[in-house]
Amino acid sequence: MVVALVGRHLGTRVFWLAGVAPLVTVVYAAFAGVRLRDDGAWTEAYSWVPELGLAIDFRLDQFSLLLVVLVGVIGVFVFGYAASYFHEGPEVPRTAAVLLAFAGSMLGLVMSDNVLLMFGFWELTSITSFLLVGTNDEMPSARSAALHALLVTGGGGLAMLGGLVLIGQAAGTYSLSEIVAAPPSGTTVSVGVGLVLLGALTKSAQVPFHSWLPGAMAAPTPISAYLHSATMVKAGVFLVARFSPAFATLGVWRWMVLGAGTASLLLGGYRALRQHDIKLVLAYGTISQLGLLMILFGAGTEETALAGCVLLLAHAAFKASLFLTVGIVDHQTHTRDLRSLSGLGRRWPIVAGAAALAAASMAGIPPLFGFIAKEYALKGYLEPNAPAHIAILTAIVVGSMFTVAYSARFLWGAFGPAEDHGPDGTTVGADAAHPSALFAGAPVVLGVIGLVLGVAPMLADPLVGGGLEALGYGDGSVSLHLWSGFNAALGLSALVIAGGAVLFLARRRVERVQEAMPHVPSALLVYERSLAGLLQGSGRLTAITQSGSLPVYLAVIVLTAVVAPLVPLLSVGGPEVWPSWVDSPLQVVLAVIVVVTALSAAFAHRRFVAVLFLGAAGYAVVGLFLVQGAPDLALTQVLVETLSIVAFVLVLRHLPERFAPTRVPLRRVLPAAMGVLVAAFVFVFLITASGVRDTDLTAGGASAASSAGDATLSEEFLARAEVEANGRNVVNVVLVDFRGFDTMGEITVIVVAALGIVALVAAGRRRPDGTGDGEGGDGDDDGLSHPVPVDQSVDVPEPGSAKVESGGVG
Amino acid sequence: MSHEPTEPGTEADHDDLVISDDPRPMRPSSPILDVVIRAEFQVLLVVSLYLLFAGHNQPGGGFIGGLVAAAAFTTRYVAGGAAELRRSLRVPSSVLLGVGLLVAVGTALVLLADGGAFLEHRLLKATLPVIGEVKTTTALFFDIGVFLVVVGVIVSILEALGAPTEDDR
Numbered sequence: 001m002v003v004a005l006v007g008r009h010l011g012t013r014v015f016w017l018a019g020v021a022p023l024v025t026v027v028y029a030a031f032a033g034v035r036l037r038d039d040g041a042w043t044e045a046y047s048w049v050p051e052l053g054l055a056i057d058f059r060l061d062q063f064s065l066l067l068v069v070l071v072g073v074i075g076v077f078v079f080g081y082a083a084s085y086f087h088e089g090p091e092v093p094r095t096a097a098v099l100l101a102f103a104g105s106m107l108g109l110v111m112s113d114n115v116l117l118m119f120g121f122w123e124l125t126s127i128t129s130f131l132l133v134g135t136n137d138e139m140p141s142a143r144s145a146a147l148h149a150l151l152v153t154g155g156g157g158l159a160m161l162g163g164l165v166l167i168g169q170a171a172g173t174y175s176l177s178e179i180v181a182a183p184p185s186g187t188t189v190s191v192g193v194g195l196v197l198l199g200a201l202t203k204s205a206q207v208p209f210h211s212w213l214p215g216a217m218a219a220p221t222p223i224s225a226y227l228h229s230a231t232m233v234k235a236g237v238f239l240v241a242r243f244s245p246a247f248a249t250l251g252v253w254r255w256m257v258l259g260a261g262t263a264s265l266l267l268g269g270y271r272a273l274r275q276h277d278i279k280l281v282l283a284y285g286t287i288s289q290l291g292l293l294m295i296l297f298g299a300g301t302e303e304t305a306l307a308g309c310v311l312l313l314a315h316a317a318f319k320a321s322l323f324l325t326v327g328i329v330d331h332q333t334h335t336r337d338l339r340s341l342s343g344l345g346r347r348w349p350i351v352a353g354a355a356a357l358a359a360a361s362m363a364g365i366p367p368l369f370g371f372i373a374k375e376y377a378l379k380g381y382l383e384p385n386a387p388a389h390i391a392i393l394t395a396i397v398v399g400s401m402f403t404v405a406y407s408a409r410f411l412w413g414a415f416g417p418a419e420d421h422g423p424d425g426t427t428v429g430a431d432a433a434h435p436s437a438l439f440a441g442a443p444v445v446l447g448v449i450g451l452v453l454g455v456a457p458m459l460a461d462p463l464v465g466g467g468l469e470a471l472g473y474g475d476g477s478v479s480l481h482l483w484s485g486f487n488a489a490l491g492l493s494a495l496v497i498a499g500g501a502v503l504f505l506a507r508r509r510v511e512r513v514q515e516a517m518p519h520v521p522s523a524l525l526v527y528e529r530s531l532a533g534l535l536q537g538s539g540r541l542t543a544i545t546q547s548g549s550l551p552v553y554l555a556v557i558v559l560t561a562v563v564a565p566l567v568p569l570l571s572v573g574g575p576e577v578w579p580s581w582v583d584s585p586l587q588v589v590l591a592v593i594v595v596v597t598a599l600s601a602a603f604a605h606r607r608f609v610a611v612l613f614l615g616a617a618g619y620a621v622v623g624l625f626l627v628q629g630a631p632d633l634a635l636t637q638v639l640v641e642t643l644s645i646v647a648f649v650l651v652l653r654h655l656p657e658r659f660a661p662t663r664v665p666l667r668r669v670l671p672a673a674m675g676v677l678v679a680a681f682v683f684v685f686l687i688t689a690s691g692v693r694d695t696d697l698t699a700g701g702a703s704a705a706s707s708a709g710d711a712t713l714s715e716e717f718l719a720r721a722e723v724e725a726n727g728r729n730v731v732n733v734v735l736v737d738f739r740g741f742d743t744m745g746e747i748t749v750i751v752v753a754a755l756g757i758v759a760l761v762a763a764g765r766r767r768p769d770g771t772g773d774g775e776g777g778d779g780d781d782d783g784l785s786h787p788v789p790v791d792q793s794v795d796v797p798e799p800g801s802a803k804v805e806s807g808g809v810g
Numbered sequence: 811m812s813h814e815p816t817e818p819g820t821e822a823d824h825d826d827l828v829i830s831d832d833p834r835p836m837r838p839s840s841p842i843l844d845v846v847i848r849a850e851f852q853v854l855l856v857v858s859l860y861l862l863f864a865g866h867n868q869p870g871g872g873f874i875g876g877l878v879a880a881a882a883f884t885t886r887y888v889a890g891g892a893a894e895l896r897r898s899l900r901v902p903s904s905v906l907l908g909v910g911l912l913v914a915v916g917t918a919l920v921l922l923a924d925g926g927a928f929l930e931h932r933l934l935k936a937t938l939p940v941i942g943e944v945k946t947t948t949a950l951f952f953d954i955g956v957f958l959v960v961v962g963v964i965v966s967i968l969e970a971l972g973a974p975t976e977d978d979r
Contacts, residue, residue: 046922631869635861639877643964646884650971732871736949736956743952744914747959751907754963761970 015083018096022075022103029068032060043113059113059177062466062476066309067110067231067238069463070316074230075103077442081324082222084439085331095135099223102128106231110238113176115164119157122203125232126153132227133219145215148527152202152212160199166192176242180472183246190252196239197256204236204290207263211524214283221327224279229286229319234312237290241297241308245472248300254387257298262395264291269402273409273503274514277336279326281410282319285362288399289315295396296377299386302473307376309464310480314361314369314450321358321446322410325351328440329414332432338413342427345415351440352415354447361450363407364400365497367482369453369460374400374496376480378489397496404500409507457482551671558674562681569688586627593620602675606658611648615641632732847889851898854882862957863950872953876960883961887968895968903969906962914955917948 032042046056060068079099086092105124112118127150134146168174170184170192183189205213216228227233240257247253268288275281293315296308328351329344330336345352361370380386381393453460457480465478484490503510547553582588594617601613618641625634735743858878865871886898 632871632874635869635874636877639874639881642881643877643884646888647967647971650968732865732953733949735871735873736866736952740918740949740952743956744918747911747914747956750963751911751959754907754966755904758966758970 015079015086015096018100019076019079019083021100022072022079025068025072025103025107026076029065029072032065032068045113054116055114055174056117057113057175058108058111060111061177061470062463063241063309063468063470064110065470066312066463066467067234068107070234070312071103071106071110071231074226074316074320074446077320077324077446078222078226078230081225081327081439081442082220084436085220085222085327091135091137095132095220095223098128098131099226102132102227102232106235109235115168115174115176115179116161118176119161119164122160122199122235123154123157125227125235126150126157126203129153129216129227129232132223133216135220135223136218139218142218145212145218149212149216151531152209152527156199156202156209158199159195163192163195163197163199167196180242180246189247190250193243193247193250194252194256196243197253200236200239201256201260201294202236203239204233204294205264205287206236206260206291206294207267207287208260208526210264210268210287211527213287214280215524217277217279217283221279221323221330224283225320225323225327229282229323230316233286233290234293234316237293237297237308237312240294241305241471244297244300244305248298248387253298257294258387258392261291261294261298262392262399264288265295265395265399266291266402269399269406270514272406273402273507273510276338276413278329278338278341278410278414279323279336281338281406281413282322282326285403285406285410286319288403289319289362292377292396292399295392296380299380299392301380301383301386302468303376303383304380304386305471305473306464306468306478307373307380309467310369310376310460311373313460313463314373314453317446317449317453318358318361318368318370321443321450322355322362324443324446325355325358325414328435328443331439332435333428335428338409340428341414342417344432347432348415348434348440350444351435354440354444355415356411357447357451358443359407359411361447361454363404363497363500364493365404366493367451367454369450369457371454371493372457372480372482375484375489375493378492379484379487382488393492397492397499400496401499401503404497405503405507405510408500408504412504454482555674558678562678565685566681569685584627587624590620590623590627593617594624602672604659607652607655608649608657610659611645611652615645618644844889847885851882851886854885855879858882858957862953865953866947866949872956873960875953876957877964879957879961880964883965884968887972892969892972895965895972899965903962903966906958907966910955910958910960910962912955913958914952917951917955921948 042058042060044058079096082096082099086095102125105121105128109118109121109125112121130146130150133149134143136142164174166188167179167184170186170189171179171182172184173179202209213228213233217224219228244253244257264287266288268284268286268291272281272284272288275284289311293308293311296304296311299305326336328348329341333341333344335341357368361368364371364374377396378393381389381396383389386392461478461480464480465474465476468474468478469476597613597617597620601610601617604610604613618637622634622637622641625631625637858875860875861870861878862872862875863870865875883895883899887895890897
């Protein structure tokens with residue numbers, strides 16, 4: 001928030017300010033890293049809604065720390081870089097603030113121990129991602145890409161919430177660490193795990209949900225580098241890594257994680273070979289790498305998890321570096337088409353060198369960090385205890401060949417000479433301006449990190465070892481080696497590099513083969529079709545349920561209210577104790593008044609008269625409340641009646657003076673019958689409810705709660721009110737204390753209702769203005785324009801009377 | 811007391827109230843009503859505050875207090891229409907809604923941060939200069955939020971429904 005406010009005066013320098021936050025994170029993580037080696041994990045817990053198992057529990061262990069380091073370090077680079085990348089503009093402070101909000105949610109995600117809390121952060125990252133992808137909100141393509149990403153990841157998130165609840169209920173706890181420590185089992189759990197994985201796969205853009213990620217490349221490049229390669233898309237991998245020690249042996253887990261991971265690894269690599277936009281090459285490469293990460297963490301063995309941790313670090317470094325390089329190219333030459341770019345390598349040797357380091361790390365070429373990751377991955381799947389190890393090993397080898405080939409394609413395309421000129425026959429790059437040192441700094445440093453860690457992998461030992469230990473593998477001591485002797489993994493690595501080189505050198509032929517292949521329907525098409533179908537379907541459903549006829553709505557509401565409680569009512573049977581009919585003669589008088597005025601209201605021909613009679617009936621009920629000794633209720637009722645009449649009068653201005661006369665007998669009889677039915681039902685319901693006070697049915701009616709004396713629930717409240725809540729007015733104590741949460745919900749609802757009323761009235765008013773003065777003239781639109789004020793005649797008294805109801809019930 | 815020029819001859823029976831051509835259909839022509847309403851307005855507000863603060867031990871509370879305050883504003887509205895309502899309540903109703911919710915939720919959050927459960931109220935004691943020792947609970951703050959929301963809801967409904975419509979023109 002501060003960033004957004006201050007940002008207006010700082011221009012793009014706002015990113016320097018925002019960058020302080022991840023910098024602090026890194027420093028904190030460094031200190032935490034040292035201490036955590038002894039402590040194991042830090043926890044911080046607040047209870048929130050204990051009834052729902054919802055708690056604000058944070059737990060920082062060494063695997064979380066690994067992710068925290070990623071978010072922090074990459075964050076520092078991205079923020080520093082963004083200061084040069086963005087041009088001054090009104091959206092800059094907003095972007096910086098949202099980016100920071102994202103970083104915060106991501107930290108929350110990896111550090112929360114309560115799965116529901118984690119879900120909250122999970123959704124926050126989806127929402128901030130939506131806002132960031134749509135940064136260029138004037139471009140329709142950016143907007144639709146943002147929506148696409150939100151729908152897919154949000155839909156997956158919803159499935160995940162369901163799955164988390166299933167698992168949490170089965171485990172009896174919503175604590176992530178406790179679930180993993182003592183995993184529940186059974187069919188429910190399998191279904192839950194499947195749903196959670198759906199969330200993880202959508203978030204990490206795995207086949208068949210991958211199509212949103214290339215679209216999300218509409219975001220500015222620093223954002224793509226940060227969210228869509230280094231951090232957010234790793235959330236799914238993170239979740240898989242967390243749960244794999246507990247659930248990796250489940251069938252549903254094997255099929256989903258390993259199946260989707262393998263498919264993504266292969267498809268992403270294959271597709272990357274076909275792209276001409278260097279950013280899309282990287283995007284498909286990310287899908288492929290995320291697939292590999294899924295396979296590694298999903299296998300549930302120590303060796304593969306080790307490879308996963310290494311790859312997690314390596315991937316963040318090289319992919320962020322490459323994305324930031326793309327940003328520089330795009331920023332300086334205004335194109336990302338690898339067919340047009342020419343000669344940049346000669347002009348910017350340092351940037352090109354760093355990109356070469358990063359690409360080589362991605363391709364797994366020694367002596368870079370990516371090579372180590374790949375070696376350990378191959379080694380992990382050479383172990384016979386890994387699931388389906390031969391098949392997946394083959395997939396990794398093939399996928400890695402693709403990776404080598406598209407890494408070379410990227411590098412050659414971006415920095416090498418132009419091969420066949422761009423789509424418009426021009427080449428770009430020979431006269432491109434040099435990026436400033438600050439601008440180029442981030443990708444260069446990140447690229448060099450890959451080399452440093454490759455040569456001296458022991459620097460990453462504590463981080464990786466600790467992460468593994470926190471996941472439940474090993475004892476925290478790991479020593480990574482660049483050179484681990486001549487073995488099968490090394491042979492496979494050589495095979496991969498050779499195969500990739502062949503793929504690259506024969507790229508013309510590969511492209512031709514790809515063209516010739518039959519086209520499977522792309523996931524993007526499937527998404528578009530299903531979105532269109534969804535909109536159409538919901539349109540039809542709305543047309544059926546929302547007929548626009550007020551009487552029909554009323555009838556549905558009223559009948560539901562009658563029918564729904566009927567089943568428990570019948571199971572209870574008659575009241576055990578009938579209340580006495582009359583306590584004082586005054587009640588008889590009042591009751592007569594109520595009956596007479598109510599009947600008069602029903603038979604009135606003019607609306608205003610009917611309203612007045614209704615009001616009179618209401619005041620008579622106030623008298624009944626007073627006689628029964630419920631001053632709170634009476635007071636509320638007086639006020640609600642008064643205010644309702646005022647509201648009615650305001651609404652009546654819009655309506656004809658008299659009720660529409662009708663000659664159709666059915667239209668007279670049906671409402672009357674419904675009214676009698678409701679009245680009879682409420683009567684029976686209240687009598688029964690007050691007769692069986694000790695059951696749940698007590699939550700029945702307002703007058704019931706205050707009339708009878710032998711109420712167990714009431715007595716409990718009466719007894720506890722002064723002792724526990726220091727209040728002698730039990731009604732108020734119930735409202736603000738015992739049932740404070742209900743009240744909170746209620747006031748939220750009435751606020752929303754008030755806003756709705758204001759919006760509806762405003763909409764109803766604006767429409768006739770727009771369409772001219774022909775009030776009700778244009779047939780079809782009439783359904784929207786005129787009945788809108790009519791709706792209020794129902795809505796207005798509702799919040800008020802709802803209050804009366806809840807006030808007494810508690 | 812009303813500084814609005816009163817239009818003569820708008821003496822209306824009920825039916826004119828119902829379907830009126832007057833853009834300010836709620837304007838009475840009676841200065842007596844005007845004066846009375848001006849006089850009782852402050853009284854009603856004080857009563858509403860009394861109900862709010864007394865609510866924990868005697869009849870009253872946030873809901874009822876809010877309704878009384880809303881009724882006070884409604885009388886002003888009846889006396890002088892939307893302009894009068896705006897004069898009597900300087901704050902936009904949406905601000906009341908927002909602040910009310912914020913106070914209620916804020917109370918809950920403060921209690922939460924204080925180590926209690928959600929909405930687990932505390933007893934507060936303070937010694938004020940003139941009044942002496944005062945005892946209340948944190949539920950009062952929650953009630954103040956409810957109070958504001960109720961006033962905000964009713965005033966915003968009045969504003970929305972009472973604004974002139976195409977029928978009035």
